[in-house]
Amino acid sequence: MIYLHIPFCKQKCSYCNFHFSTSLNYKEEMVAAIKKEIGLRRDELENKNIKSLYFGGGTPSILKVDELQSIIDEVLKHFSFDPDIEITLEANPDDLDKNFLKELSKTSFNRLSIGTQSFFDEDLKLMNRAHNSGEAESSIKRAQDFGFENISIDLIYGSPSSNFEIWKQNLDKTIELQVPHVSSYALTIEPKTMLNAWISQGKIAAPKEAEQHEEFFYMIDFLKDNGFDHYEISNFGKPGFHSKHNSAYWKYQEYLGIGPSAHSYNGRNERSWNIANNQLYINSLNKSILPKETEILSEKDQFNEMLMIGLRTVWGVDLSSLKEKFSTELLEYFQNEIKTKLEDGLLKIENNHLTIPEKHWFLADGIASDLFVV
Ligand code: SF4
Structure with missing residues (x-):
């Protein structure tokens, strides 16, 4: 399987410590560098028949559909696709407008992982998300209207802006929208994030572990009662909709990670990771040098x-x-x-x-x- 890291976001979410840049100045150069890396690393996967291609980030839906398609085309030059391949695009609700979805529905993307996080504006504001509650809901409906059935949404529980009642309503909405896969995480406070600073300055309360605990167990019972399998701590899928990509990670299979900060694993004893700096990544690939470090486990x-x-x-x-x-x-x-x-x-x-x-x-x-x- 192949993971592609697209390191751009519109704005910084208050809880996030992933690698990305909010400047799109080098978008074209980045797409070219990613395509070059794919070619340079074509021999690293033992199995050339790809079962999963996953565009993560950052925010991959920030790219134009033809840029995304050009990356898929590059992968196809060096690998073959399994007939049942899962091709996932992580997408933010505010990017999933009619035009984008119309174009996307003509490509081979067959799974969307939408960064919904919550259907409530209070939560979304605290998280500094780029979308609002209306877009959280309408993006899912629009994607379904354009024929995307295999949809996963991310939901965050235990936020100081939320409570048990709001959490229940988030889950009710998930069922109402007939979403077949949910990835759900407790809000954690990472160092060097806005949330961490606000909590240290006393501006907001820290998340309460007891509440997160209660919300986690409510979610398990509720989603299982509604036909979901709880197959990993944070992941729930209806039968036939478990994530092939994540399941392969959890079964220690080899994967190739392309793009700044992406990690790779050879399925045995070798792990590598790319430099987490967009400009250095591009410069290095311009010289045909792989910007990665390797560790023998x-x-x-x-x-x-x-x-x-x-x-x-x-x-x-x-x-x-x-x-x-x-x-x-x-x-x-x-x-x-x-x-x-x-x-x-x-x-x-x-x-x-x-x-x-x-x-x-x-x-x-x-x-x-x-x-x-x-
Ligand atoms: S969109 Fe995702 S990667 Fe980008 S800042 Fe928000 S949480 Fe982080």
């Missing part, structure tokens, strides 16, 4: 990563593949470490897979890191 790194990723999913960690992959010494240490957690019900083993019971998923990162080999 030790046995411990690979083991810890498998736990961290696997324990966030409904599939858990496959114990037979751990046996095949890792040394007896490491496995003995691990068997010892999981004992108490199994007794306490924080972990369970079923069909030779180690999982965290759903009621403890809120604690998944902590449970996994307790088991890390150091």
